[in-house]
Amino acid sequence: MALWNSVTGQLRSVIEWKNPAPGVLFERWTDNGDEIKNASKLIVGPGQGVIFVYEGKPQAAITEPGMTDLKTANIPFWTTITKFMQAFQSEHKVGIYFFRTAEILNQGWGTPGPIKYLDPQYKFPVGMRGYGNFSFRITDAGSFFVNIMGQRDELTIDELRTAIVARLVQPLTDFLAEAKFGYNEIDANRNEIADGVKEKVAPIFATLGFGLTDFRVENTDFDDDTKRRVGRVADMQAEAQAAQAVGVDFAKLQQLAALRDAAQNEGGAAGAGVGLGAGVGLGQAMAGMMSGMNTPQPATEDPVAKLSQLKQMLDNQLISQEEYDAKKQQILSQL
Structure with a gap:
């Protein structure tokens, strides 16, 4: 029975890659072990290719669909007889590897x-x-x-x-x-x-x-670090543009904001002292800023933009309602 199985195995002459698994890209054909007999037929289907390895070395790559005759030193029946003492194993080993040529x-x-x-x-x-x-x-x-x-x-x-x-x-x-x-x-x-x-x-x-x-x-x-840093830069640029639109130096605006924050921080006696000092500084800075704001601006500046930025400063509590009204009236009088 073993002899007959070996003989019939050597008569197997058609080799093809049937129904490959969807996720497989490259696969060795193993249906008949690695003894491929002389004049076997190799069928390559559409979207497939084959690498033919003989005695350990790649010999050919077939990428066109069709049928190919394989030439090896293995002769049916004669190999079986001469290799009887070696359990019907031939030294003429080949490997056939199918792969996808499709995109x-x-x-x-x-x-x-x-x-x-x-x-x-x-x-x-x-x-x-x-x-x-x-x-x-x-x-x-x-x-x-x-x-x-x-x-x-x-x-x-x-x-x-x-x-x-x-x-x-x-x-x-x-x-x-x-x-x-x-x-x-x-x-x-x-x-x-x-x-x-x-x-x-x-x-x-x-x-x-x-x-x-x-x-x-x-x-x-x-990443979050990048977004945070870019956001800070964008905020500072917006504040600088707002200050410029109403004729305020950006450095003074930043100083005013810092003083305002310090004045609102009243914790204990030390905090009260800081708040008092900050309040004095706040008043001085406010006076200097408003003095600069009262300087007539070039007529070429957009009054609508100036009014918008002025309102933003009021909303941010950087100026009082009275100061806002005075500056607003000054801008409107220039129209």
């Missing part, structure tokens, strides 16, 4: 943590996260087999996707450093970022036997 679409990627680079506008480091998707395909099956498959019998799409994502962080960091896109420019330049990263990784992946056919940046986000 693998819509694989998600994301940076595992914030990517740090120096923002050209704010002049401090920011941390950005990126998310998107990519597509890829095997372009050089021989290189892919040698560099990635190795001694594996199977490689899944998810395993390769994980390896690709791990190799995206450094090229993305390098591109952002070179492109010098500021915090407020990232979203408007997603396509440029995607094209730049794809160009950078192309030679790296080509040496491994595959390539990205598409790469997209779908969304970006910044």
Whole structure:
């Protein structure tokens, strides 16, 4: 019975990759062990390819659908007879590895943590996260087999996707450093970022036997530290513009705000003393500021903007109602 099973096994002559699992990218054919007989037929279906390994060395890569005759030193029946004392095992070993030639679409990627680079506008480091998707395909099956498959019998799409994502962080960091896109420019330049990263990784992946056919940046986000620092800068810029619009020096405005906060902090005797001193300073600063505000401003300034900024100062308790009314009347009298 063992002899007959070996003989019938050697007569098996049609090899094909039937119904591969959806997540498998590269897989060794094992239906008849590793003894493939002379003149066996290899059927390659649409979207498939085959690496033919003979006596430990890749011999050919077949990427076109169709039927191929396999030529080996194994001759049916004669091998069985000569190898009888070796339990019908032949030294002419072959391996047939099927793989997908079709494009693998819509694989998600994301940076595992914030990517740090120096923002050209704010002049401090920011941390950005990126998310998107990519597509890829095997372009050089021989290189892919040698560099990635190795001694594996199977490689899944998810395993390769994980390896690709791990190799995206450094090229993305390098591109952002070179492109010098500021915090407020990232979203408007997603396509440029995607094209730049794809160009950078192309030679790296080509040496491994595959390539990205598409790469997209779908969304970006910044870490909390970056958002907080940018928010503080934006607030200060808004205050500076508001002060300028009503003819107040920004430094004096900051001093006035600090004095106001100190005056409101009345805790115990020491606090009362600080509050008293701050109150005096507050009055002096207020007098100096209002003196500056009473200086006639160039007629070219927008009175509507000045009134708006003046109202904002009133709402923030930087000036009193009486001072607001006086300055408002002065602005209106210039119309």
